[in-house]
Amino acid sequence: MPDLDVRIDEKRFGEAVILRDLTFSAQRGEFLALVGPSGVGKSTLLHLIAGLDTHFDGSVHWHGTPLHHHPQAPKSLGMMFQEPRLMPWLSALDNVRLVLSGTEAEGDRARMLLQEVGLGHALDAWPNQLSGGMQRRVALARAFAVAPRLLLMDEPFVSLDMPTGNRLRESLLELWRRDRPLVLFVTHDLREALALADRVLFMSEPPARIILDYVVPLERPRQLEGTAIAKLQEQLFAHHPDLLSGALDAPSESRDKP
CATH class of the missing domain: 1.10.238 (Recoverin; domain 1)
Known part of the structure; x- marks a missing residue:
């Protein structure tokens, strides 16, 4: 049984359908990155998982307990946003x-x-x-x-210069390796996703769903600016040239590798 089980049948803002038929699961200790075009609902998805927004059709469960009801949200839920707040x-x-x-x-x-x-x-x-x-x-x-056993991070290092961002990524990975929470990390930077995550979940254009659940095949540690990350990114684009635009050019199975 997965530690986290997410099933979003539909999420709307008024008449606009943002998420539909979006499903994935994960285990504690995994590091997942969420990647997709701007405005597809990555932050919205984190809010649903955190219980900050309960107005959707579907369910979010942690160890079988619903997180989509405020009284059930775990005390061991951590969050980090784009702004330090x-x-x-x-x-x-x-x-x-x-x-x-x-x-x-x-x-x-x-x-x-x-x-x-x-x-x-x-x-x-x-x-x-x-x-x-x-x-x-x-x-x-x-x-x-x-x-935290579950840590939700919404583009926490966006707009930082490379040296500062790298120091923060190193700090994050050190804390993650020690405490082993399940991390869901939203980023618009594919290199950052490949450098940090065990799995990268690619989201489609709205109504968004997961179009590729990709297992990163590289051993740790990884260098964001290293050749291994650059080569892996090239391989992904060669197989799926429209992936970051929210389209998948060819059928692919879950947990895909190029």
């Missing part, structure tokens, strides 16, 4: 503590996480004293503070 009146440390109960042990965990993402020197800094990359590091530490 830090409280400007709280220090970096207090922004991480915000999702915790306030015990001394959890305060120590917050400090440890900030040290692990390279912010041990900035525990008392206000958000407006931190660079954009540093604010994302605080948000990353906060996402892991609850020891």
